[in-house]
Amino acid sequence: MAQSSKSKAARKTSAWYQRHANDPHVKRAQREGKRSRAAFKLTEILDNQKHDLKVKSNTVVVDLGCAPGSWSVELAKLVGAEGLVIGIDLLPVNPISGVSLIEADFDSPAGQQALADALQGRAIDLVVSDMAPEMSGNKLVDQMRMIGLNEMTLHFAQQHLRPGGDILMKTFMGEGYDTFRRDMGQSFQKIKNIKPAASRKTSSEFFLLGKSFHA
Numbered sequence: 001m002a003q004s005s006k007s008k009a010a011r012k013t014s015a016w017y018q019r020h021a022n023d024p025h026v027k028r029a030q031r032e033g034k035r036s037r038a039a040f041k042l043t044e045i046l047d048n049q050k051h052d053l054k055v056k057s058n059t060v061v062v063d064l065g066c067a068p069g070s071w072s073v074e075l076a077k078l079v080g081a082e083g084l085v086i087g088i089d090l091l092p093v094n095p096i097s098g099v100s101l102i103e104a105d106f107d108s109p110a111g112q113q114a115l116a117d118a119l120q121g122r123a124i125d126l127v128v129s130d131m132a133p134e135m136s137g138n139k140l141v142d143q144m145r146m147i148g149l150n151e152m153t154l155h156f157a158q159q160h161l162r163p164g165g166d167i168l169m170k171t172f173m174g175e176g177y178d179t180f181r182r183d184m185g186q187s188f189q190k191i192k193n194i195k196p197a198a199s200r201k202t203s204s205e206f207f208l209l210g211k212s213f214h215a
Contacts, residue, residue: 038130039070040198041207045168046078051194051209053126053166058082060122062115062160064106064153065131067091072099075128086118107152115160123162129153129169132205140175147176150208154180157213158187167210174204181208188213 034040045051055061057080063072066087075085076098085099088106095101100118104111131153133145150171157167167188171177185191188210195206 143174
């Protein structure tokens with residue numbers, strides 16, 4: 001999802017653009033042909049055994065707000081032919097081998113039906129989301145939009161995750177976070193905050209991992 005309301009021309013003259021262009025993870029993503037630097041946030045979390053988030057060869061994963069597809073690419077490598085990765089976004093996403101892509105609002109009836117069609121009766125083991133709102137520049141407004149996306153993601157997981165399934169979502173530290181985390185704790189046995197090294201230190205973003213869903 002879009003992260004800034006600035007035009008491309010404006011962003012190229014901004015301090016943000018200079019930081020972005022010089023970011024080592026951005027440069028690494030370009031060298032390795034990744035769709036974005038976000039791929040390293042996911043792989044770092046999955047590779048760290050202390051987080052105990054396993055994506056096996058038969059795992060069924062739904063990637064909410066998947067554009068440009070960085071996470072879906074990495075997940076497809078792990079689940080193999082026996083698993084299933086479904087990516088959903090309002091924006092079009094270039095095709096990804098081994099991934100079923102849906103261009104829709106995951107919270108809409110059309111998106112729900114498309115998801116059901118793609119699942120073909122299989123249960124979801126893991127819901128992931130690297131979504132963030134389009135940033136307005138107003139910290140409080142952006143925080144509330146982020147929490148709104150988190151609530152939508154949690155509601156989706158509560159509707160679709162199998163018992164014992166997991167969730168991983170981006171969030172921001174700020175107003176509304178503590179209440180949301182308590183709400184999330186009512187549906188998952190364990191909640192963990194994760195700040196991967198690939199996430200900029202100056203950013204308020206981090207990731208919430210919910211383990212062992214119970215209805």
